[in-house]
Amino acid sequence: MACVSLRSLIARLPYPSSAAQQAIGIAAVVTQAGIGVTGSVVRVTGSGLGCNTWPKCIGSSLVPVHHPGIDTINQWIEFSNRMLTGVVIVVAALAVLAAWRIQIDHPHRRRLVKLAWLMPGGVVLQAVLGGITVLAKLEWWTVALHFLASTPLVWLAVLLLKAFREGDEPARPLVPALGRRTLVVLIVLMWAVLIAGTTVTGAGPHGGDLNTHRLAVPVDRLAQVHSGLLIAYLVVLAVFGLTLLRGRAPKSVWQRYAWVWAVALAQGVLGTVQYALGVPEAMVSFHVLGSALVIIVTATLWTGTRDRGPVLSKLPAAPEERELTPAS
Helix, strand or coil: CHHHHHHHHHHHCCCCHHHHHHHHHHHHHHHHHHHHHHHHHHCCCCCCCCCCCCCEEEECCCCCCEECCCHHHHHHHHHHHHHHHHHHHHHHHHHHHHHHHHHHHHCHHHHHHHHHHHHHHHHHHHHHHHHHHHCCCHHHHHHHHHHHHHHHHHHHHHHHHHHHEECCCCCCCCCCHHHHHHHHHHHHHHHHHHHHHHHHHHHHHCCCCCCCCCCCCCCCHHHHHHHHHHHHHHHHHHHHHEEEEEEECCCHHHHHHHHHHHHHHHHHHHHHHHHHCCCHHHHHHHHHHHHHHHHHHHHHHHHCCCCCCCEEEEEEHHHEEEECCCCC
16 A cells, blocks of 8 residues: 555656666766766775764764774765765655656556665665774775675666667667677676675785784786686687677677777776876776766677667556556
8 A cells, every 4th residue: 555655646747757767877877977986085095994983973972972092084085984974875765756756657567666675685785894994993804895796886877878778679680699798797707806806905005094904915817817818708708809800790889899999908008007106096986987977888899789669658657557456
């Protein structure tokens, strides 16, 4: 009964225009990627324990207050990052409302709603992992899990943006079967690169706090594994390009493929320069931004290799065509 009432309330909302749908989808991608970048700022400035408890900030206070041994600037950097989570939640909620409002008029749009619901669900998981990270005093593996949990959310946000723009027909591949299998290998390697990157961070100089434990493995050895996996990613990317040549892929797929090369190479160069310069703080955050961009362009390539037909829900349905039973 409560679900029916909530659905009736959402049905009264204005139907989201194509521009609104696209704006919400883009905002989901930007916020999911951006929260990881701001988290890196917290880490490189040594502000990870600026708020030394969770869900409150200092002692019994929800906001920064004077505390011996914690600089005010570090408190506010960490607190500001926590507040940005609120922005991510708002965008996630808008995605759910927009997708649900669309499904009320177009009941076949179940996939769009499912993708939208993953956004707030993921934010809650991230908040819990963030709390565990603080309570564990920034143990390197908790920081790694906190970052890695954000990466599938960036990927899913790209899929959500695409879902706003496409239909709901069964996916029709635009590349050969070998290309699809190669692309799966590429995606697995992408996450292997990300995981290896967190171990480099765990052993590196920026732990978020001077007293946090670090991964007791030589950084140069971990960096070699990280860079080796990136090279493997690029090799598989090249192989994927060969499958596109054989399959005569459409221009749109080639454009996405070119973007993956551009971003991945730039990220590799940035990582090399960052390591050579002794991992300066600003470059760490740019490298985290680069990792988010790699996820975005790889996800965009993935969605671009299949066609689900044209979107048929740009406009609301006529009132008499709306489904009167609760949407599943």
